[in-house]
Amino acid sequence: SQTIHQWPATLVQPVGSPLSLECTVEGTSNPNLYWYRQAAGRGLQLLFYSVGIGQISSEVPQNLSASRPQDRQFILSSKKLLLSDSGFYLCAWSAIYNSPLHFGNGTRLTVT
Amino acid sequence: GQQVMQIPQYQHVQEGEDFTTYCNSSTTLSNIQWYKQRPGGHPVFLIQLVKSGEVKKQKRLTFQFGEAKKNSSLHITATQTTDVGTYFCAGPPNNAGNMLTFGGGTRLMVKP
Numbered sequence: 001s002q003t004i005h006q007w008p009a010t011l012v013q014p015v016g017s018p019l020s021l022e023c024t025v026e027g028t029s030n031p032n033l034y035w036y037r038q039a040a041g042r043g044l045q046l047l048f049y050s051v052g053i054g055q056i057s058s059e060v061p062q063n064l065s066a067s068r069p070q071d072r073q074f075i076l077s078s079k080k081l082l083l084s085d086s087g088f089y090l091c092a093w094s095a096i097y098n099s100p101l102h103f104g105n106g107t108r109l110t111v112t
Numbered sequence: 113g114q115q116v117m118q119i120p121q122y123q124h125v126q127e128g129e130d131f132t133t134y135c136n137s138s139t140t141l142s143n144i145q146w147y148k149q150r151p152g153g154h155p156v157f158l159i160q161l162v163k164s165g166e167v168k169k170q171k172r173l174t175f176q177f178g179e180a181k182k183n184s185s186l187h188i189t190a191t192q193t194t195d196v197g198t199y200f201c202a203g204p205p206n207n208a209g210n211m212l213t214f215g216g217g218t219r220l221m222v223k224p
């Protein structure tokens with residue numbers, strides 16, 4: 001069966017520090033991969049999605065970036081965090097484009 | 113761009129009462145997906161509806177997809193404390209290449 005791993009579960013980072021969140025998927029090949037952000041008590045905002053290695057589409061311009069160095073690995077990065085980057089970051093995968101999403105457990109990021 | 117609205121934003125019910133959340137899209141959807149997010153957790157896929165007018169049931173949960181494929185509803189009969197969480201609808205528009213759009217969610221609170 002397919003599983004998705006996302007780490008770390010929680011993270012507290014100072015403003016201006018770098019960020020790297022990693023997500024891996026097991027049990028499937030060539031998944032579509034997604035990064036979402038959820039502010040406290042709010043909905044889901046799509047940040048990036050990828051349909052293949054090295055293919056990244058950005059939905060919201062900001063100081064975050066994403067990379068897909070391997071088929072089942074998706075990384076979210078920032079060179080300098082802002083206070084507004086705080087939130088709950090969720091990685092997800094789907095078998096085909098716009099099919100149901102399977103989310104990881106998420107990372108709660110607090111920028112201080 | 114496509115907008116997906118959900119109402120109500122919040123709902124408090126007494127355990128045993130029924131609950132309904134409504135989802136409305138500004139554009140026709142190719143399918144509608146429903147997710148549940150428990151407090152502190154990640155969204156979990158519940159169901160996908162594809163056909164116009166489709167109705168599906170999962171135990172006490174009834175999902176409907178409108179005839180025009182622009183709206184949907186989730187009805188829970190006789191709520192239980194385990195139903196607590198936020199329910200999101202999501203749908204990709206019919207236009208090929210457009211991304212799945214999430215509604216803002218309905219947060220359900222159940223008083224025992």
